Amino acid sequence: DGGITQSPKYLFRKEGQNVTLSCEQNLNHDAMYWYRQDPGQGLRLIYYSQIVNDFQKGDIAEGYSVSREKKESFPLTVTSAQKNPTAFYLCASTEKGGRNTGELFFGEGSRLTVL
Amino acid sequence: DAKTTQPNSMESNEEEPVHLPCNHSTISGTDYIHWYRQLPSQGPEYVIHGLTSNVNNRMASLAIAEDRKSSTLILHRATLRDAAVYYCILRDKGGTSYGKLTFGQGTILTVHP
Numbered sequence: 001d002g003g004i005t006q007s008p009k010y011l012f013r014k015e016g017q018n019v020t021l022s023c024e025q026n027l028n029h030d031a032m033y034w035y036r037q038d039p040g041q042g043l044r045l046i047y048y049s050q051i052v053n054d055f056q057k058g059d060i061a062e063g064y065s066v067s068r069e070k071k072e073s074f075p076l077t078v079t080s081a082q083k084n085p086t087a088f089y090l091c092a093s094t095e096k097g098g099r100n101t102g103e104l105f106f107g108e109g110s111r112l113t114v115l
Numbered sequence: 116d117a118k119t120t121q122p123n124s125m126e127s128n129e130e131e132p133v134h135l136p137c138n139h140s141t142i143s144g145t146d147y148i149h150w151y152r153q154l155p156s157q158g159p160e161y162v163i164h165g166l167t168s169n170v171n172n173r174m175a176s177l178a179i180a181e182d183r184k185s186s187t188l189i190l191h192r193a194t195l196r197d198a199a200v201y202y203c204i205l206r207d208k209g210g211t212s213y214g215k216l217t218f219g220q221g222t223i224l225t226v227h228p
Binding site: 033035041042043044045048059088090092103104105106107108109111 | 156157160220
């Protein structure tokens with residue numbers, strides 16, 4: 001079945017370590033997004049990509065990096081520069097289209113805990 | 116970016132209709148209104164979207180004000196499985212930009228048996 005796969009589902013990290021969260025989609029979608037969610041809060045946009053080899057910063061990009069070398073993959077690296085990395089991370093994708101009305105498809109999320 | 120305003124929480128009884136409001140007074144002519152919902156520890160799922168006319172699907176109905184400055188998501192008969200956080204967001208349909216999709220805090224819907 002088509003969808004978005006995020007891994008790992010749970011991740012523990014020591015302070016000062018970088019960690020990379022995987023996001024893969026087989027929906028042939030052009031646009032992909034990374035969101036962060038803190039307990040009891042809404043989603044905040046970290047980075048998004050509209051096309052391969054291109055991406056833009058969202059509202060809270062500091063301390064994060066991304067790459068988009070393949071259409072189906074949009075990994076997120078949480079660097080040691082991110083001061084409060086413990087959060088629930090969500091990846092999403094949507095198809096490109098002139099009307100741009102397509103729904104966002106979300107993965108099941110990755111929960112990162114910094115020890 | 117055009118923003119939306121939703122109540123923090125709402126409550127309903129099972130099998131009763133629920134009307135979830137959303138204000139978007141700065142909406143532009145090219146913005147679609149989308150609704151998503153999120154169950155605990157899961158990613159959000161699409162519910163419905165519309166531009167100007169009211170919309171219906173198997174999950175819900177979307178009523179859009181004539182001036183498009185507000186909309187209402189209608190769950191016709193709430194079930195316990197409808198208890199979730201509901202997000203109203205705006206998507207710019209224009210041109211080559213998908214736009215930054217901004218989710219607010221949403222409305223926490225509690226459904227009582």
